[in-house]
Amino acid sequence: MEVVKICLVFALAIAIASAALNHTLFEDENDLVDFGRLIVDLVGKTKPGHCYAFVTDPIYRVTLTDTLFKEIGGHPRFVVEIPEDEDTLRPGKQVRCMLEEIRKIGCGAYVVLIANGIQMERFLRYGDKTRILDTRAKFIILYDYRLFVPELHYLWKRIVNVVFVRTLTVENSHKRSHFELSTVPFPLPLKGVFVSKRLDFWHNGKFRYGRKLFSDKTASLDGQTMRVVVLEHTPAIFRTTLNETSGERRQRIKYSGLEVELLKAVAQAMRFEMSLYETEDAGTEKWGTIMEDDNSTGLLGDMNEGRADFALADLHYTLYHLQIMDLSIPYNTECLTFLTPEALTDNSWTTLILPFTGGMWAGVLVSLFSIGTVFYALSRLMMYIRHEKIYRRDLELVAKRKKVKSAKRVRFGNLKFLAVKIMITNKMKTSKISKLRTRINHVIKRKPVEKDTLDLSKLKMLKMVPFKRQALPWRDPLPPRDIFDTFSGCIIYTYSMLLLVSLPRLPKGWPLRLLTGWYWIYCILLVVAYRASLTAILSKPVARLTIDKLKDLAESPIRCGAWGEQNRLFFQTAQDKPSMIIGGKLEHTPDPDAAVERVVRGNFAYYDNVYSLKHLRSTRKSEKARQTLHIMEECAVHMPISIGLEKNSPLKPKVDKYVRALVETGLTKKWLADAIEAFQSNVELPPQEATMDLQKLTAAFIGLALGYGISLLAFGVEKLYWKCVIERDPAYDKYLTGTCHRRVIRR
Numbered sequence: 001m002e003v004v005k006i007c008l009v010f011a012l013a014i015a016i017a018s019a020a021l022n023h024t025l026f027e028d029e030n031d032l033v034d035f036g037r038l039i040v041d042l043v044g045k046t047k048p049g050h051c052y053a054f055v056t057d058p059i060y061r062v063t064l065t066d067t068l069f070k071e072i073g074g075h076p077r078f079v080v081e082i083p084e085d086e087d088t089l090r091p092g093k094q095v096r097c098m099l100e101e102i103r104k105i106g107c108g109a110y111v112v113l114i115a116n117g118i119q120m121e122r123f124l125r126y127g128d129k130t131r132i133l134d135t136r137a138k139f140i141i142l143y144d145y146r147l148f149v150p151e152l153h154y155l156w157k158r159i160v161n162v163v164f165v166r167t168l169t170v171e172n173s174h175k176r177s178h179f180e181l182s183t184v185p186f187p188l189p190l191k192g193v194f195v196s197k198r199l200d201f202w203h204n205g206k207f208r209y210g211r212k213l214f215s216d217k218t219a220s221l222d223g224q225t226m227r228v229v230v231l232e233h234t235p236a237i238f239r240t241t242l243n244e245t246s247g248e249r250r251q252r253i254k255y256s257g258l259e260v261e262l263l264k265a266v267a268q269a270m271r272f273e274m275s276l277y278e279t280e281d282a283g284t285e286k287w288g289t290i291m292e293d294d295n296s297t298g299l300l301g302d303m304n305e306g307r308a309d310f311a312l313a314d315l316h317y318t319l320y321h322l323q324i325m326d327l328s329i330p331y332n333t334e335c336l337t338f339l340t341p342e343a344l345t346d347n348s349w350t351t352l353i354l355p356f357t358g359g360m361w362a363g364v365l366v367s368l369f370s371i372g373t374v375f376y377a378l379s380r381l382m383m384y385i386r387h388e389k390i391y392r393r394d395l396e397l398v399a400k401r402k403k404v405k406s407a408k409r410v411r412f413g414n415l416k417f418l419a420v421k422i423m424i425t426n427k428m429k430t431s432k433i434s435k436l437r438t439r440i441n442h443v444i445k446r447k448p449v450e451k452d453t454l455d456l457s458k459l460k461m462l463k464m465v466p467f468k469r470q471a472l473p474w475r476d477p478l479p480p481r482d483i484f485d486t487f488s489g490c491i492i493y494t495y496s497m498l499l500l501v502s503l504p505r506l507p508k509g510w511p512l513r514l515l516t517g518w519y520w521i522y523c524i525l526l527v528v529a530y531r532a533s534l535t536a537i538l539s540k541p542v543a544r545l546t547i548d549k550l551k552d553l554a555e556s557p558i559r560c561g562a563w564g565e566q567n568r569l570f571f572q573t574a575q576d577k578p579s580m581i582i583g584g585k586l587e588h589t590p591d592p593d594a595a596v597e598r599v600v601r602g603n604f605a606y607y608d609n610v611y612s613l614k615h616l617r618s619t620r621k622s623e624k625a626r627q628t629l630h631i632m633e634e635c636a637v638h639m640p641i642s643i644g645l646e647k648n649s650p651l652k653p654k655v656d657k658y659v660r661a662l663v664e665t666g667l668t669k670k671w672l673a674d675a676i677e678a679f680q681s682n683v684e685l686p687p688q689e690a691t692m693d694l695q696k697l698t699a700a701f702i703g704l705a706l707g708y709g710i711s712l713l714a715f716g717v718e719k720l721y722w723k724c725v726i727e728r729d730p731a732y733d734k735y736l737t738g739t740c741h742r743r744v745i746r747r
Contacts, residue, residue: 164183221271229303321644549634
């Protein structure tokens with residue numbers, strides 16, 4: 001900005017100095033006196049817009065006098081002096097910054113007075129290429145034949161509001177110069193030799209005809225033919241091949257669509273004819289690419305080289321296109337999104353578990369086992385109270401029976417002593433005593449005593465062994481077992497109540513009955529919620545697995561594709577992270593049909609406008625393919641769409657005017673509806689609701705199969721355990737079915 005200010009101050013200083021100091025020089029230079037007066041008159045007839053821009057060299061700097069600046073009045077003016085050795089195709093920094101400031105402010109009148117024709121044509125080429133000159137402004141330029149060579153004809157298709165000042169040599173003119181004022185013959189085409197259109201003559205401060213110098217040449221193009229390059233793309237352009245049978249059998253191509261109708265209306269208002277054509281490489285290159293070596297292809301190549309006046313190809317209003325051509329004001333805004341694969345979730349096998357979430361199912365299972373444990377604990381507590389607290393302790397009963405046994409033992413010991421005494425006095429035989437001793441030792445489980453070591457004194461310790469089993473502590477007979485006395489029974493019955501299966505009988509004891517009642521209420525609420533949710537699931541359409549957000553697409557492993565390098569750069573230069581990730585995996589896709597086939601296979605996503613994606617989906621013949629193609633709901637961008645014009649085209653202001661009028665009247669919406677009418681009905685319809693089929697009952701059969709499978713597996717494991725463990729046990733007795741007696745051997 002500081003450099004611009006310095007340039008402005010420098011230019012104004014030059015202008016003031018040239019006006020004040022060179023005024024006398026101007027009066028002395030008789031050759032430039034008339035020319036200076038002509039410039040003053042031409043500037044007076046020119047509307048400057050925001051300001052005037054004077055571009056001169058040292059030779060014509062003297063024409064910038066105070067008379068000229070008085071004629072300008074209060075309008076701002078910029079003065080740019082081009083040095084004699086300046087390369088105007090690559091100007092220096094000072095000249096460039098001045099021209100940029102002039103362009104930024106928007107000066108509507110340029111007075112270019114450069115004596116060197118080569119410098120002049122290079123300056124105009126530089127201004128056209130970089131757009132540093134407003135080619136739609138009014139120009140006053142010195143006439144030079146080097147400006148009208150065929151290589152520069154494209155300039156005069158863009159700079160049409162121009163007046164060429166040419167000095168004429170007339171005899172007997174009394175040293176007064178004659179000047180011819182001419183302009184370009186727009187809208188007539190330039191072919192071969194450039195022939196300018198004469199406007200007027202100036203001599204001695206007067207115009208001969210007094211004609212208007214700067215008329216609106218774009219108001220009517222007088223039926224001229226404009227070349228329009230087109231590219232088939234929905235909804236802008238549709239290509240139809242017609243067979244003509246009259247005379248020779250040949251094919252005729254007809255173009256239709258939104259942009260064709262739009263340009264027809266503009267052509268009717270501006271009075272020109274359209275010549276629609278496609279490039280030779282339209283089938284492969286599509287829009288085409290721009291190379292650094294000017295080896296451009298496709299539609300963009302034709303526009304870059306100036307072979308077409310208009311371009312109809314659903315062009316995005318982007319900086320990339322603006323560097324190649326001019327764009328009209330947007331007539332529509334399209335949603336650019338992705339065509340993604342869609343998967344129908346066949347989760348019928350999970351229907352039984354879908355009504356509740358994972359946390360809900362976890363709570364149900366925890367409550368099932370916890371309530372079963374509570375039932376079992378409460379049942380055991382009641383059993384303890386009933387059978388351990390009411391009756392007397394077994395120890396008291398044992399103590400009472402011990403007293404009775406001690407009295408009987410005293411009487412039994414006296415009898416045993418008398419018997420032994422009688423046996424000794426009667427001198428029993430040794431053999432009988434030995435047999436008796438052996439029998440007594442066997443009863444009392446002592447080692448046999450040798451015959452010769454008989455100790456009769458030990459017979460006193462002999463005790464009579466009772467022949468009946470020792471009495472166990474007495475217990476009251478247990479009452480009949482209740483339904484909640486075992487843990488397995490508690491789990492089974494609580495599970496049956498959860499399935500609304502009634503109990504075989506009510507439990508005994510009011511605590512268990514109250515707990516059973518509250519648990520019944522819990523089961524009823526749970527089952528009602530489950531049934532309602534299951535009914536809603538069965539009546540709901542099949543859920544879809546779709547990608548509807550850029551974030552989801554960025555996180556998915558599928559690749560993305562779009563036409564052209566500019567689309568990839570658009571995503572890579574985006575500010576959000578999902579778009580940057582998509583840009584990293586976006587690839588150039590020249591064939592839309594091949595891209596759609598990849599989308600059908602489920603490993604690709606194709607980027608285009610929503611109308612084109614609907615058209616591609618409607619053209620699929622397979623019903624499965626149409627069902628698996630889903631258009632993402634979120635738009636990557638709402639892109640403005642425009643009509644392309646030749647770079648620096650003088651027609652742009654008028655085209656913008658008529659396009660704006662067509663948009664405001666609603667005709668563009670009408671033409672858009674007509675263009676997409678054929679495939680607009682091809683929308684994604686959800687499956688019919690509230691329909692039951694065998695597929696939705698898959699979960700019931702799967703649950704039944706799982707039950708049978710687990711039962712058979714448990715049965716097999718039990719049989720295997722019986723064969724491999726029980727039957728191989730040494731204590732197994734096959735005659736006692738279902739039991740396994742173990743012998744206890746004591747040493």
